[in-house]
Amino acid sequence: MIVFTCEDTFEAMMTCIYEAWSSKAGHKNIKLKTEPIGNLELFCEYRHTDGDMEKCRKVIRAIQQKISRRAYHMVFRCAASEHPEKLDIIYRFLLLGFYYGSRVLSMLSHPAVMAFFELDRKVSNETHLFREFTRFSSSENGVLSALIEPKSNILPLLYPSFEDRMPSENWMITDVNRRLAAVHPAADETYLTSLSADELTLIRQDYFQQDIYTDMWTGFFQNIAIKERKNPACQRTHLPLWYRKYAVEFSPDPDI
Amino acid sequence: MEIIKSTLSLTEKLNILADAAKYDVACTSSGSDRRGKKGFLGNSCAAGICHSFSADGRCISLLKILFSNDCIYDCKYCQSRCSNETPRATFLPEEICSLVMEFYKRNYIEGLFLSSAVCKNPVYTMEQICHTVYLLRTRFRFNGYIHVKAIPHAPAELIERTGYYADRMSINLELPTSEGLRALAPAKTRESILSPMRQIQDRISEHRMLTGKDPRLERSSANRYLSGTIFDTAPSRKLLSETPAKTSAFLPDSVRADRSFVPAGQSTQMIIGATEETDFQILSVTQALYQQFDLKRVFFSAYIPLNDEPGLPPPGTAVPLLREHRLYQADWLLRYYGFRADELLSTERPNFNPHIDPKCEWALRHLEQFPIEVHTADYASLLRVPGIGNKSALRIVKSRKSGSLTFESLKKMGVVLKRAQYFITCKGKTLYPIRLEENYLTRQLTAEQEGYTRRIGQSAHENWRQLSLFDDMGLK
Known part of the structure; x- marks a missing residue:
């Protein structure tokens, strides 16, 4: 068994797929994994691949032309997942896709396609939930700042919706775990940037400074509930505790 | 009264008027698809986005508030009726605008839901509502979702003007039958509710036809695979040819040309369990509203006894939540599954089984x-x-x-x-x-x-x- 490994970036993953495909070792005899690799397996040869823009482009072009653009979007989303086997799931799907073409997207009962779709659903759903539950706080100079701690690396999927929503504001969204930020200056394009530990601490401090609108929102949130219909189970189903970390309306008492 | 009002802070007003608005059901931000614009704040997503869920498990998508709860009417089921002693407050249009803008920027809300008690008179109330949404769209450059209630007895001109700034309008049917309405809300009549509803419907279809769309609203795309849904069996109304006089608008063409009229359609809500209607009656009314008024949604609100009134369930009576739930399930069957009301219920079996969907x-x-x-x-x-x-x-x-x-x-x-x-x-x-x-x-x-x-x-x-x-x- 040959295991192809690569860093957890989109470019490296696509290159890894390229190398695995062209190794001609037989699809049954290879596996793809993202680093870090935890336990090494016996009788396996580990081959590390580095990201290569040229090969990455070739794979993207192949997916778009031989399968479809929709398939490429799905691959991009799946690559953002935190599933340890994601790269192998993507690879197995692409094998089928290069054989069947765009028809593969309706072969929902094939195990490889099922796994791929499930991964895609998870990432899309998480992106959507953060679209709902991300909260910005406003600093004195009018810059809006939000913190998120998603399971998957959804920031690149999330920020375009805010770009459309608030085109003429200054805002930034920070992924605390990955120390990654999407910054949108009012008059310019959004860009992704990684942050140092010190920068993150500063941003965190700023975030928890509350203003009058935070209080008004919390007041509104409490008043809008009908006490005769109280239903915490239903509330938890729609808004799991996991997502309440930075939702200001819950901070004083998570049970309300 | 004036003295008390002027001393209220914005926070206090918001608390009072959010509390008064909580019995309004619709908090959906769906039906409008609009991209963001440079220089404006906001966009709108067809599927709608919920931003939080309150302790009762209902979604919070819009800033749901009343313009005022200082009501001149005395509807028996209502918390804000004039004979109740509750704190009263009235917003200024600018206050609402700044709340919406600031909440929206923080991603708390998807837009505004503005309703109101009838303050002074229907004309004044509708005027204030209309002015608020006008300010929001023009001076504050807000491009997000706006849902506005039309006030019964308000002049047609104001309702139409408001419609050009709103995404969705709604007017509450309050009770499924006109007898119920006469008994519980003597100041409102069936006619005063249905005629603005008809007016909004006509304007929507007129506007849709002008922009090259079908006069009726889009429904679930999967409905095209079904035959005999309530929407294709609906009696079609010949709009323009029958009523040429009504289509002449109050506003100059220049205002109307670049704005769409209530793109997300209109909705309504009715109270369940305050009067003696059966599920079959309620569902038939619902179906008729979809067919004849082309409503986008009909909402049900389980009656919560607030006032001790003869003829109404006494305070402490259990809220018919399960019944409301069954009606919503049936409503979905009408809109997405190709069922008709008379397939689900009949005069012999007029109510849903609580134990089974x-x-x-x-x-x-x-x-x-x-x-x-x-x-x-x-x-x-x-x-x-x-x-x-x-x-x-x-x-x-x-x-x-x-x-x-x-x-x-x-x-x-x-x-x-x-x-x-x-x-x-x-x-x-x-x-x-x-x-x-x-x-x-x-x-x-x-x-x-x-x-x-x-x-x-x-x-x-x-x-x-x-x-x-x-x-x-x-x-x-």
Whole structure:
């Protein structure tokens, strides 16, 4: 068994797929994994691949032309997942896709396609939930700042919706775990940037400074509930505790 | 009164007027698809976005507030009626605008839901509402979602003007029948509710036709695979030819040209359980509203006894949450599943079974149509299987083209078999050997739904408690 490994970036993953495909070792005899690799397996040869823009482009072009653009979007989303086997799931799907073409997207009962779709659903759903539950706080100079701690690396999927929503504001969204930020200056394009530990601490401090609108929102949130219909189970189903970390309306008492 | 009002802070006003608005049901931000614009704040997403969920489990999508709760009417079911002693407050239009802008920037809300009690008179109230949304769209450059209530007895001109700034308008039907309305809300008449509704409908279809769309609103795209839904059997109204005078608008063409009129359609809501209507009556009214007024949604609101009034359930009566839930389920069956009201209920069986959902109930009465084979059944009949919804039915239809299905692969595709297993076969076999017999299936299905119905109907059984040998049996 040959295991192809690569860093957890989109470019490296696509290159890894390229190398695995062209190794001609037989699809049954290879596996793809993202680093870090935890336990090494016996009788396996580990081959590390580095990201290569040229090969990455070739794979993207192949997916778009031989399968479809929709398939490429799905691959991009799946690559953002935190599933340890994601790269192998993507690879197995692409094998089928290069054989069947765009028809593969309706072969929902094939195990490889099922796994791929499930991964895609998870990432899309998480992106959507953060679209709902991300909260910005406003600093004195009018810059809006939000913190998120998603399971998957959804920031690149999330920020375009805010770009459309608030085109003429200054805002930034920070992924605390990955120390990654999407910054949108009012008059310019959004860009992704990684942050140092010190920068993150500063941003965190700023975030928890509350203003009058935070209080008004919390007041509104409490008043809008009908006490005769109280239903915490239903509330938890729609808004799991996991997502309440930075939702200001819950901070004083998570049970309300 | 004036002195008290002027001393209220914005926070206090917001608390009072949010509290007064909480009985309005609709908090949806769906139906409008609008991209963001440079220099403006906001966009709108067709599916709608919820931003939080309050302690009662209802979604918070919009800043749901009343403009004022200082009402001149005395509707018997209402908290804000003039004979109740509650704190009164009225916003200024600019205050609402700044709240919306600041909340929207922080991603708390998707837009504004503005309703109002009738303050001074209907004309004044509607004027203030109209002015608020006008400011929001022009001076504050807000491009997000706006849902506005039309006030009964408000002049047509104001309602129309408001419609050009709103995404959705609604006017509350309040009670399913006109007798109920006469008894509980003497200041409102059926006519004063239906005529603005008709006016908004006419304007919407006129505007849609001018922009090259079908005069009727879009419905679920999967409805095109169904035949005989309530929407295609709806009697069509010839709009322009019949009523040429009404289409002349109050506003100059320049204002109307670059704005769309209520793109997300209109909705309404009615109170369930305050009067004696049956589920069949309510559902028939709902269907008629969809067909004749082309409403986008009809909302139900379980009656919460707030006032001690003769002829109304006394305070402390359990809120009919389960009944409301069943009606919503049936409403979905009308809009997405191709059912009609008279298929689900009849004058002989006028109410839904609380123990079992409407679709299961229908299937149990039509066992002759089951089991159906997933490989050959058409989309419409798959949709009628309890437990199979739009997504599952589409997935089945799509994937069976490229290979045969098993119960295992159905599960993996995301089709939930809990209820569906009793009604479908895969290659001629059911999942388990089962008898297709009404009593047996009813027992199976009610057992499965029991926990669920108990949770929803919880407040109906508040007198249930743990048995205690010491207190109840007198053991010491």
